[in-house]
Amino acid sequence: MNFEYAPAPESRAIVDIKPSYGLFIDGDFVDGHGTAFKSVNPATEETLAEIAEADAADVDRAVKAARKAFRGWSRMPGRERSKYLYRIARIIQERSRELAVLESIDNGKPIKESRDVDVPIVAAHFFYYAGWADKLEHAGLGANPQPLGVAGQVIPWNFPLLMLAWKIAPALACGNTVVLKPAETTPLTALLFAEICQQADLPNGVVNIVTGAGATGEALVTHPDVDKVAFTGSTGVGKAIARSIAGTDKKATLELGGKAANIVFDDAPIDQAVEGIVGGIFFNQGHVCCAGSRLLLQESVAEEVMAKLKRRMATLRVGDPLDKNTDIGAINSAAQLARIRALAEIGEDEGAERWSPPCELPSAGYWFPPTVFTGVSQAHRIAREEIFGPVLSVLTFRTPAEAVEKANNTPYGLSAGVWTEKGSRILFMADRLRAGVVWANTFNKFDPASPFGGYKESGYGREGGRQGLSAYLKAGA
Template sequence: MFEYAPAPESRSVVEIASSYGLFIDGSFDGGKDGNVFKTVNPATEEVLAEVTSAGPEDVDRAVAAARRASGPWSALPGSERAKYLFRIARIIQERSRELAVLESLDNGKPIKESRDVDLPLVAAHFFYYAGWADKLAYAGFGPDPRPLGVAAQVIPWNFPLLMLAWKVAPALATGNTVVLKPAETTPLSALFFADVCRQAELPAGVVNIVTGAGDTGAYLVAHPDVDKVAFTGSTDVGREIARTVAGTGKRLTLELGGKAANIVFDDAPIDQAVEGIVNGIFFNQGHVCCAGSRLLVQESVADELLSSLKRRMSTLRVGDPLDKNTDIGAINSAAQLSRIKELSEIGESEGAERWSPACSLPDRGFWFAPTIFTGVTQAHRIAREEIFGPVLSVLTFRTPDEAVAKANNTPYGLSAGIWTEKGSRILAVADQLRAGVVWANTFNKFDPASPFGGYKESGYGREGGRHGLEAYLA
């Protein structure tokens, strides 16, 4: 293994204000009730900024601003709306270094992920949906599709800017206006995006950003003047939102949790599969709803694959998210770290065998070493519950039918992976998996033209692609 000298990205490329207000009707203000909260760097526990917490009156103002902007925005020709989206995409590209550093500081993910994965995908989503804005009549949703009106969008902390792009881009392309609530632990990139909207001269009120905790999101979702609700986050909160929206006539899409199976057959290229397994569970510290958190490996190659996997895990570098050599950054919050630790301890107490490579963790911040559990059965909680951290449960199978049965034995259905050299096996197994996305000989590959979403407790509706337009059209 090479010993790499530190290669830190400078945090001076992005300017972080000491405090941030709410972005309503094209400008920032301090909110009506004066409540604030702090957002911290999970790698150091340093306070990055003080952020306004939106109360009911603030949410009312944001929704009213979006409603006022709705008529003029939807009346614009699609080609005019597209110009704004193209402009936003180009500004994001121009300011991608600032945004990548900000995302890693506020979220804890390695800079090479925010720089090389998140930011290119964010810009690509705005470019992609800009292309749809003047072609909606040909999208297959009727000859004269209409926007719904005001969209309330609540996004999570694991991919703050990318989840914003997934939601805002199709909403604007279809002529809707937006009130967005970012996660309370990662509000900074959304507030930076508000500045991007101003730089792009987006009309006031088309995008509004209200920051706060769960009660802010709950009030926004329940607001009577909202026409559409989009949520990405936990299944428990998704259930609450579904109950709130039921019977109101609001359109709803939910992208919730997952417990994806990564299935490795005996003819799979082992080294390639190991890279896919590592990417599937340790990318973004395992803070991925479609993470390959259950490894199903055919018995005859289990020992060979596990030894190769452990060898590869021993080369992973855990540490400073702003170091370009870092593979695994900080856990996003103390609360999430506590849950990861709790479920890992439960895994041990239930009899699974735990293994982590030798690695020294920083003294400050929220850290968890990459971990695998072997001897896992389907009855173990670590095989059934979403851990949302760098923890992999390993199970074995003998036949393809057993692999499919074990993969589908979950309340979730967001994603899955298949590793084999046989194309016919890929097609046969993928056809039987109850998962919204099935990757073949790869994992965690995203494209703005490809729809993403799940079955069962992983939610409903699709984001991305032509399908992503449907949720925002009447």
């Protein structure tokens, strides 16, 4: 039975979106010297605010502010740095509703995801790394580890606030200072975080936020006085960054694309697996680097799983991101929607069978229905390329060895999922899957104490956990 839900919209009144925003440099909002651009609500296409663009001179000013602040911040006792991180974490919790609403307006993701997943994990990361700030010598990274200096950080549009926390929290805990560039389509929660830094009385220049597009990011990662580059985003841009810093002494962590296999064996708890499949690909509209976008089904249960999956997909509600009943929100931008549509059409042209549940999409905004492709071969582009949308490709296998071979037949290696009741099979698969994260009988679960990162074209380095500290430390004298 399908239940009809009355609209349950979250109020926008808690958020005060300013008409325009400047850059956050050395503790103050200042004008940028580039051409200002607009941030757009992807669910309605309305302009939310005008955003300053940082040019190379603005980036230089931000890096100099971070370098100046580094002297005091790096010498501050860890227990004192931790107090600032705890304060930021508490303010994030106090302003959690405001942050969640703003994230959904600017990004297009459902409010229940922003409210129940993103913002709580953001606060948890600051709490977690606040606890590490005075214990760095016990992190197993050598005696007397030291901060690197100024970190240039570039984050994507799919989890704007969460990626900010993944980058900034460990950097500050280790004594580094930061210049961060949010994605040009989703800058608003980063700019609200700048206000939180002011509210927490964070010393000027410890966190700087410069907004802009690719040229701004390039100016940041190639700046000669940046000691560390941290990037999350597409593999193509990640490769360009790696080339640009080759031959320098900059450290780098790159968390790039993915084409994860979600593998269901014949002894799996099918109903639980179906929920994991749905969460693995349709969470955040499929805008997830580690999304389970390739479903590998053991042949003997493929028909049963597909019947239950289609029935479950028919209950997904697509619409207003601020409606608490919404399961799938808006695609983040017109450009991303065009890419999803193009790859879905290629999937049909190559002979795969496309299915979506009956779904009435809003007339304004950027929308794409939850979609599944069957009859997919490993040669199909939809099975090889990252679509970064709510599109699932289904393949089948007969033996565990075949599942491993198909799962690893990708240039990516960020994540994978295994569904089976046998612990020995989980360990067998996890040992052979070339993925940085392997989930067992679940998918898309994150914890600040657990490291995250990939192999091959999914990048290198780890974020989160004790391992995430090593990206921001060097051996002490």
